[in-house]
Amino acid sequence: MKILVPVKRVVDYNVKVRVKADESGVELANVKMSMNPFDEISVEEALKIKEAGKAEEVVLVSIGPKQAGETIRTGLAMGADRGILINTDENVEPLAVAKLLKAVVEAEEPGLVILGKQAIDDDSNQTGQMLAALLDWPQGTFASNVEVADDGVAVTREVDGGLQTVKLALPAIITTDLRLNEPRYATLPNIMKAKKKPVDEKTVADYGVDISPRLKVLKTTEPAGRQAGVKVASVSELVDKLKNEAGVL
Amino acid sequence: MTTLLLAEHSNGALNEATAKALTAALALGEEVHVLVAGANSGDVCTEAAKLDGVAKVLHADADVLEHHLAEPVAALMLSLADNYNTFVAAATTTGKNIMPRLAAKLDVMQVSEIIKVVDATTFERPIYAGNAIQTVQTSDAKKVITVRTSTFAAAEAGGNAPIETVEAAGGSEISAFVGEELSQSDRPELASAKIIISGGRALGSSEKFQEVIVPVADKLGAAIGASRAAVDAGYAPNDLQVGQTGKVVAPELYIACGISGAIQHLAGMKDSKVIVAINKDEEAPIFQVADYGLVADLFDVLPELEQAI
Ligand SMILES: Cc1cc2nc3c(=O)[nH]c(=O)nc-3n(C[C@H](O)[C@H](O)[C@H](O)COP(=O)(O)OP(=O)(O)OC[C@H]3O[C@@H](n4cnc5c(N)ncnc54)[C@H](O)[C@@H]3O)c2cc1C
Ligand SMILES: Nc1ncnc2c1ncn2[C@@H]1O[C@H](COP(=O)(O)O)[C@@H](O)[C@H]1O
Numbered sequence: 001m002k003i004l005v006p007v008k009r010v011v012d013y014n015v016k017v018r019v020k021a022d023e024s025g026v027e028l029a030n031v032k033m034s035m036n037p038f039d040e041i042s043v044e045e046a047l048k049i050k051e052a053g054k055a056e057e058v059v060l061v062s063i064g065p066k067q068a069g070e071t072i073r074t075g076l077a078m079g080a081d082r083g084i085l086i087n088t089d090e091n092v093e094p095l096a097v098a099k100l101l102k103a104v105v106e107a108e109e110p111g112l113v114i115l116g117k118q119a120i121d122d123d124s125n126q127t128g129q130m131l132a133a134l135l136d137w138p139q140g141t142f143a144s145n146v147e148v149a150d151d152g153v154a155v156t157r158e159v160d161g162g163l164q165t166v167k168l169a170l171p172a173i174i175t176t177d178l179r180l181n182e183p184r185y186a187t188l189p190n191i192m193k194a195k196k197k198p199v200d201e202k203t204v205a206d207y208g209v210d211i212s213p214r215l216k217v218l219k220t221t222e223p224a225g226r227q228a229g230v231k232v233a234s235v236s237e238l239v240d241k242l243k244n245e246a247g248v249l
Numbered sequence: 250m251t252t253l254l255l256a257e258h259s260n261g262a263l264n265e266a267t268a269k270a271l272t273a274a275l276a277l278g279e280e281v282h283v284l285v286a287g288a289n290s291g292d293v294c295t296e297a298a299k300l301d302g303v304a305k306v307l308h309a310d311a312d313v314l315e316h317h318l319a320e321p322v323a324a325l326m327l328s329l330a331d332n333y334n335t336f337v338a339a340a341t342t343t344g345k346n347i348m349p350r351l352a353a354k355l356d357v358m359q360v361s362e363i364i365k366v367v368d369a370t371t372f373e374r375p376i377y378a379g380n381a382i383q384t385v386q387t388s389d390a391k392k393v394i395t396v397r398t399s400t401f402a403a404a405e406a407g408g409n410a411p412i413e414t415v416e417a418a419g420g421s422e423i424s425a426f427v428g429e430e431l432s433q434s435d436r437p438e439l440a441s442a443k444i445i446i447s448g449g450r451a452l453g454s455s456e457k458f459q460e461v462i463v464p465v466a467d468k469l470g471a472a473i474g475a476s477r478a479a480v481d482a483g484y485a486p487n488d489l490q491v492g493q494t495g496k497v498v499a500p501e502l503y504i505a506c507g508i509s510g511a512i513q514h515l516a517g518m519k520d521s522k523v524i525v526a527i528n529k530d531e532e533a534p535i536f537q538v539a540d541y542g543l544v545a546d547l548f549d550v551l552p553e554l555e556q557a558i
Contacts, residue, residue: 011377013513016380016512017377017380017381019380019381026376026377026380026381093358094349094358094359095352095353095356095357095358095359098353117494118494120377120378120493120494121376121377122376123361123362123375123376123377123378123493124359124361125345125349125361125362126345126348126349126352126359126361127349128349129319129345129346129347129348129349129350129353130349130350130352130353130359131353132319132350133323133349133350133351133352133353133354134353136423137423138320138421138423138424139319139320139346139350139424140424141319141342141345141346142342142346144487154427157342158342158487158488159342159343159429159488160341160342160343160440160488160496161429161431161432161488162429162430162431162432162486162487162488163429163430163431163487164316164426164428164429165426165427165428165429166318166424166425166426166427167424167425167427168423168424169422169423169424172423177494178477178481178494179480179481179487213358214357214358214387214388214389215358215360215385215386215387215388216385216386216387216388217383217384217385218371218384218385218386219383219384220376220381220382220383220384221381221382221384222381222382223375223379223380223381223382226519226524226537226538228536228537228538228539228542229524229539229540229541229542230540230541230542231531231536231541231542231543231544232541232542232543234543235543235550235553235554235557236557238525238541238543238554239554239557239558241541242502242523242525242541246502246523246540246541248444248501248502248522248523249469249502249558
């Protein structure tokens with residue numbers, strides 16, 4: 001079995017982004033970029049499945065600017081086998097990403113596609129579910145445990161009330177949640193090795209997918225700010241304020 | 250045309266998230282029908298029919314719908330899609346699982362987690378963990394929307410809508426429910442609680458979490474939340490995680506204990522009405538959003554707080 005892992009290049013999770021003064025978007029110049037944290041978890045899970053002898057190859061795919069190639073290299077340094085970069089400078093919405101991924105799936109025929117549950121830039125949480133729909137494959141979203149067997153894959157999902165386990169026929173889509181695993185660090189020798197691993201460069205046109213946006217972004221604004229309040233010196237002062245000033249006790 | 254709102258429920262009872270999502274659905278300006286998809290979920294329909302503003306309740310009752318799996322529920326919604334031009338659900342884990350599957354089938358770009366309806370095609374939604382708010386306008390013929398319920402008030406009771414039966418669109422051979430472990434608790438739910446007390450990494454163990462956080466929560470009738478660090482370390486169950494990738498809450502009072510205030514945590518609680526932070530590091534970023542900050546060791550002050558209230 002082959003496993004396909006879509007990885008997105010996003011603003012690093014430690015960066016507090018700033019909205020541009022003209023409300024046209026967020027400031028991305030000179031901002032640290034990294035692999036979407038959930039996608040690191042996906043890469044790790046795919047590698048684990050391969051190491052357990054249940055998959056032969058882990059293929060990464062990223063849709064984005066040239067620099068998304070670095071994101072692919074990061075995953076190759078973790079241990080993935082090869083990459084596909086679909087190069088575009090356009091902002092590609094989840095529906096269009098799902099359509100491009102569908103085309104990649106049709107060419108690569110993986111048994112599993114493991115995506116992150118959400119990209120921490122757009123916070124959409126939809127690409128995996130959309131890809132599952134377009135392929136008519138089952139979906140195991142928000143996974144905190146994955147067990148691959150011959151007759152399918154059992155996925156334990158983090159749901160609002162606790163945990164739910166579903167069994168999916170293969171091929172299937174999985175989206176990862178935070179507690180699925182802890183992604184490994186790339187070692188220096190593996191970073192060197194990754195430089196020689198193949199990365200196919202493609203364009204959107206190669207897949208014949210229309211990526212024109214469906215959502216028009218009218219503006220991007222700062223959220224309503226919150227002022228820091230006061231420090232209290234003791235529990236009794238706190239209780240007094242909560243009762244008599246804030247009126248919440 | 251009409252809006253179809255997917256009800257969030259446990260088969261036995263309607264979840265309050267539905268009444269909140271209904272408020273957003275009604276703001277779109279069209280008639281709203283509520284879809285109850287489940288098994289032995291008749292009582293849920295009765296409850297949904299009473300919500301003010303609901304024009305009709307559609308009831309699909311079948312074994313395959315019992316666990317609200319995405320494959321059969323999305324197929325059901327798709328079978329009803331000709332009659333509707335807007336599909337709405339609360340951005341719960343159920344709604345987030347099902348709605349994009351429907352959207353892709355309809356060739357629609359979903360608008361995720363809206364916090365405001367500007368007009369029938371224009372919405373506000375947070376991006377980058379709530380550090381920016383995007384105003385987006387959809388050009389799709391149909392709309393698929395999930396609603397961040399913490400920012401909408403629940404619709405009141407007062408309606409009396411007719412209930413109509415619809416057929417499930419069939420099962421799915423490709424996915425099956427195996428089991429679930431749901432947290433049992435008599436405490437208020439995070440999503441609807443008026444007061445939440447949350448613990449972070451500082452708690453150090455699940456025993457300490459129980460020993461220090463629970464008595465205060467009991468005294469206040471509060472729900473319990475946790476940071477990712479506390480959940481990852483096993484001090485609290487995963488469904489208590491508050492934040493960008495956990496639950497988004499907006500109670501009257503949020504008490505953060507031993508939580509540093511990472512942007513991902515703030516994303517889930519900074520719309521609370523009053524925020525209290527208890528942290529022994531006076532530089533902790535959580536103090537920048539706290540109305541009342543107490544620089545102290547939580548193991549000293551929480552027992553004191555329990556006595557004082
Ligand atoms: C993709 C991604 C998604 C994430 N999603 C979430 C999310 O949804 N929710 C979330 O919470 N986090 C999330 N995080 C993690 C987040 O970045 C932080 O790591 C996490 O919130 C830290 O938890 P904490 O504040 O409990 O721990 P720490 O940052 O370690 O803070 C502990 C605090 O306790 C204080 N302290 C220590 N001892 C005491 C004491 N005795 N008394 C009082 N104070 C004390 C310390 O001063 C410190 O401020 C996410 C991260 C990533 C990468
Ligand atoms: N441009 C992209 N390139 C590769 N993968 C992507 C891209 N956009 C989204 N994904 C995948 O889809 C997941 C969910 O993204 P989203 O639906 O945007 O929240 C991510 O974690 C990635 O696995």
